[in-house]
Amino acid sequence: MSEFDIKDNTLQLHVHNFSLERSCTCGQAFRWVKRDNGSFCCVIGKELVSVSQHRDTLCISPCSDTDATKYVTYFDLDRDYNAIEDKMLADAVLKKCIPYASGIRVFAQEPFETLISFIISANNNIKRISTTIERLCKACGEKMTAKDGTEYYLFPTAEALKNMPLTSLRELGLGYRDEYIKSTAECIAEGFPLESLRDMPYTQAKKELCKLRGVGGKVADCVLLFSLGHGRAFPMDVWMKRAVSSMFFEGKEPKNAELCELLDGFGDDAGRIQQYIFHFARETGLKNE
DNA sequence: TCCCAGGACTACT
DNA sequence: AGTAGTCCTGGG
Numbered sequence: 418m419s420e421f422d423i424k425d426n427t428l429q430l431h432v433h434n435f436s437l438e439r440s441c442t443c444g445q446a447f448r449w450v451k452r453d454n455g456s457f458c459c460v461i462g463k464e465l466v467s468v469s470q471h472r473d474t475l476c477i478s479p480c481s482d483t484d485a486t487k488y489v490t491y492f493d494l495d496r497d498y499n500a501i502e503d504k505m506l507a508d509a510v511l512k513k514c515i516p517y518a519s520g521i522r523v524f525a526q527e528p529f530e531t532l533i534s535f536i537i538s539a540n541n542n543i544k545r546i547s548t549t550i551e552r553l554c555k556a557c558g559e560k561m562t563a564k565d566g567t568e569y570y571l572f573p574t575a576e577a578l579k580n581m582p583l584t585s586l587r588e589l590g591l592g593y594r595d596e597y598i599k600s601t602a603e604c605i606a607e608g609f610p611l612e613s614l615r616d617m618p619y620t621q622a623k624k625e626l627c628k629l630r631g632v633g634g635k636v637a638d639c640v641l642l643f644s645l646g647h648g649r650a651f652p653m654d655v656w657m658k659r660a661v662s663s664m665f666f667e668g669k670e671p672k673n674a675e676l677c678e679l680l681d682g683f684g685d686d687a688g689r690i691q692q693y694i695f696h697f698a699r700e701t702g703l704k705n706e
Numbered sequence: 707t708c709c710c711a712g713g714a715c716t717a718c719t
Numbered sequence: 720a721g722t723a724g725t726c727c728t729g730g731g
Binding site for chain 1 (some may be wrong): 710711712713714715
């Protein structure tokens with residue numbers, strides 16, 4: 418495991434080629450908040466944690482003695498992203514993405530929170546997704562108080578969401594997604610084996626996820642990549658469609674088989690490479706393609 | 707006022 | 720199997 422140190426309830430993790438800012442704001446997670454002092458806050462597990470980066474050191478607080486592995490896993494610190502970038506450097510197209518996205522890590526988030534969050538993300542923008550999720554947490558997530566007195570809310574359990582009246586959900590600004598969320602929360606509360614999708618082949622796991630209401634191919638891929646460890650998952654939103662068409666298919670939309678061939682070439686790093694392409698597309702607007 | 711935003715559902719060929 | 724219209728909401 419990567420090097421770490423704990424003092425004064427602060428965990429210090431050694432990182433390399435890591436960008437906290439890019440990783441927290443790239444759209445994979447919605448509860449990270451940037452504070453004036455440059456640190457980022459989020460509720461992870463049941464803790465409200467503050468994270469800051471100083472060159473190659475990540476400082477996380479508060480922390481207990483046994484939290485190191487938890488955050489190494491969350492921030493994906495044991496993976497060799499240099500090896501991924503080396504692979505991309507060998508490809509003339511992928512090479513161009515690196516300067517725009519280097520340092521992004523794919524976080525390992527909690528499956529249920531990720532599932533509900535990305536159902537909300539459908540036909541929606543990041544700002545509204547974030548505010549809606551915070552309202553949802555406040556409405557039916559457990560209220561917690563940190564040692565310094567700060568109050569915060571956990572992401573709601575499936576049980577709590579299931580018991581919310583549709584009208585109350587609608588008042589939170591979920592729009593037509595309210596019934597998707599209620600229905601999916603019901604399925605999870607009644608035993609839909611979300612965790613078991615981790616060990617299932619990618620294609621089968623995706624098929625299972627798509628049985629849930631409000632979950633189509635794109636949302637399923639987000640859940641598989643961002644919370645269930647499926648590196649093959651390659652979320653295709655409108656930006657990615659534009660990017661993939663212009664970068665790999667001379668501006669034309671690829672047929673399904675052509676796309677599969679491309680993604681097979683990316684192998685188990687497809688999802689992480691997706692993050693590089695996505696960031697490149699957003700920052701350049703694909704103007705030079 | 708109209709149109710769209712990091713999709714999914716439904717009802718059609 | 721593939722495609723058009725519709726869906727709540729906030730902002731340009």
